[in-house]
Amino acid sequence: AQKITQTQPGMFVQEKEAVTLDCTYDTSDPSYGLFWYKQPSSGEMIFLIYQGSYDQQNATEGRYSLNFQKARKSANLVISASQLGDSAMYFCAMRAYSSASKIIFGSGTRLSIRP
Amino acid sequence: ETGVTQTPRHLVMGMTNKKSLKCEQHLGHNAMYWYKQSAKKPLELMFVYSLEERVENNSVPSRFSPECPNSSHLFLHLHTLQPEDSALYLCASSQLLGGSGNTIYFGEGSWLTVV
Numbered sequence: 001a002q003k004i005t006q007t008q009p010g011m012f013v014q015e016k017e018a019v020t021l022d023c024t025y026d027t028s029d030p031s032y033g034l035f036w037y038k039q040p041s042s043g044e045m046i047f048l049i050y051q052g053s054y055d056q057q058n059a060t061e062g063r064y065s066l067n068f069q070k071a072r073k074s075a076n077l078v079i080s081a082s083q084l085g086d087s088a089m090y091f092c093a094m095r096a097y098s099s100a101s102k103i104i105f106g107s108g109t110r111l112s113i114r115p
Numbered sequence: 116e117t118g119v120t121q122t123p124r125h126l127v128m129g130m131t132n133k134k135s136l137k138c139e140q141h142l143g144h145n146a147m148y149w150y151k152q153s154a155k156k157p158l159e160l161m162f163v164y165s166l167e168e169r170v171e172n173n174s175v176p177s178r179f180s181p182e183c184p185n186s187s188h189l190f191l192h193l194h195t196l197q198p199e200d201s202a203l204y205l206c207a208s209s210q211l212l213g214g215s216g217n218t219i220y221f222g223e224g225s226w227l228t229v230v
Binding site: 104 | 117146157158160163165170171203205207212213214216217218219220221222223224226
């Protein structure tokens, strides 16, 4: 069975600090992709970053980077120099090659940035 | 401007009404999805279409009826809904159905309230 676990329901971080959002996953499929999405209060799910299971390097997109530790089955999102606009829900998601139509999501982490 | 647009953004309907949610993607994708997001629940996949054919129906009650007239448009027809169907309905699309690296892009969502 495939599963995504986000253990931090909520986090508070001071503006300009870096923040790490945790995500662990479980799958028996050797080929899979990991995604992070941001959901502001408006509702839209915004794609942030992608990491493939065979990628040798950790993915980076601007201030976002994914700390991929395959042996530990973790895919933590790191946001550097946090901004007030980063306040939102963040979801980790996974898509396994064997279940092509399904992308499963974690329960999310609510990140609040303090000025 | 988002590549996936949903209308209406907000909908209030009575339990005996019939209404529809509309989704349009401008990304040239071949797969489209409906997700339901209720308070304090993970995202639930409802329906998946690939090249206008329904490939997934995750035990969704028949009061939700999807329609995909072409690869750019997806509808969710609603009739005789229950108050527990109140939720955020998210439409999404991806280039292809398969492949672990296929990123899913979401619309802004339609907030539905059933009274």
